[in-house]
Amino acid sequence: MFDNIDKTNISELGEFGLIDHLTQAVELTESSTVKGIGDDAAVLDFANKKTLISTDLLLEGIHFDLRYVPLKHLGYKAVQVNLSDIYAMNGMASQITFSIGLSSKFPLEAVEEIYEGALIACKKFNVDLIGGDTSASAQGLVISVTSIGYAEESEIAYRSGAKEGDLICVSGDLGGAYVGLQLLEREKQIYLENPNIQPDLEGKDYIIERQLKPEARKDVVQLLDALHVKPHAMIDVSDGLASEILHICKASNVGCKLYEDKIPIDPMTYETARxxxxxxxxxxxxxGEDYELLFTVPQSDYDKIKGQLDISVIGYVTEAAAGCGMISKSGHVHEIKAQGWNAFNK
Incomplete structure (x- = not known):
């Protein structure tokens, strides 16, 4: 990956020199950040708001494959998938910590690319990088991101808030990231069999980007606020629609009915899947890995969201005894089962 450029061995810098080098471009813009990098701990001040915190761990060979994931994209994705958890609480993300463990095969230039992608995400989503750690790793590349945010107590949307009669809504479209992954895996296998064959990804930009550079839906949280819509329950779609709606139903002690023909699927996703x-x-x-927002709202809010092109109403919440089902395009009811991605099945 870095064979054609001059490489800098990280041991030349040492751990603290590496941290200083990587964080010299960090700028603080959030008013809630009192102290960022440079002391034993960061200092934050959220005044009277509730603090939201989430952590994700990304492991080489489990969560990503460096044979087709560009390092800059990896840094970007590592940040935004974590921010997505804050937005899934109907909150605003404001800070992250970014920690990395790496083996000796990674030169400084590789680590710079990862951090560059992370800082691009920070700038786009207006969050401050306030700390983290670096370490040697004997098991390949490890990235750990902790995101911090805030919300008014009355605005926080838990998984447990869905009510019978609520409309079930989802942002964007679904399935693209998974189909993009299948395409990348196919091209990887072809390359491994014959390295002289160039990848054939022409015309598939959208689903490739859905996998390599997904976008957390901060804009949807802002849109709902502007529409004066407070979701009763919310979750981000990281493991697949079925898994996520079952999480909401279990936490809220309700059932659901989804309509297959209402599930938003992009034409490129549809055609490539076929x-x-x-x-x-x-x-x-x-x-999974779409990082859209799945949420429920009272029926009284339907008129506020019905004209929004990026929000689809895909079903409704029922009593728990009715179970969780999907009404197919042919009119049959199928039980919804969680068959999403599971890291422990790798």
Missing amino acids: EFGLDPTVCALSG
Whole structure:
């Protein structure tokens, strides 16, 4: 990956020299950041708001494959998938810590690319990088991100807030990240068999980007606020629509009915899934990594959201005894089962 450039061995800098080098470009912009990098701990001040905190761990070979994931994209994605958890609480993200463990195969230039991607995400989502750690790793690349945010207590949306009769809504479209992953995996296998064959990804930019550079939906949280819509329950779609709606139903002690023909699937996702012999609906239900927001709202808010092109009403909340089902395009009811991605099945 870095064979054609001059490489700098990280041991030349040492741990603290590496931290100083990587963080020299960090700028603080959030008013809630009192003290960032440079002391034993960061200092934050959220006044009277509730603090939201979430942590994600990304492991080489489990969560990403460096044979087709560019390092800058990896740094970007590592940040935004973590910010997504804050937005899934109907909150605003304001700070992150970014920690990395790496083996001796990574030169300084590789680590710079990862951090560059992370800082691009910080700038886009207006969050401060306020700390982290670096360490040697004997097991490949490890990235750990902790995101911090805030919300008014009355505005926080838990998974447990769904009410019978609520409308079930989702932002954006689903299944694209999973189908993009299938395409990348296919091209990887072709390359491994014959390194002289160039990847054939032409015309598939959207689903490739859905996998390599997904976007957390801060804009949806802002939109709902502008529409004066307070979700009763909310979660981000990281493990597939089926898994996420079951999380909400279990936490809220309710059931649900989804309509297959209402699930938003991009035409490129649909067509490429068919090329792979996959059911596009199954990709949306079980694929994961879309990082859209799934939420419920009272029926009285329907008029506020019905004209929003980026929000789809895909079903409604029922009593728990009715179970969790999806009404297919042919009118049959199928039980919803969680078959999403599981890191421990790798």
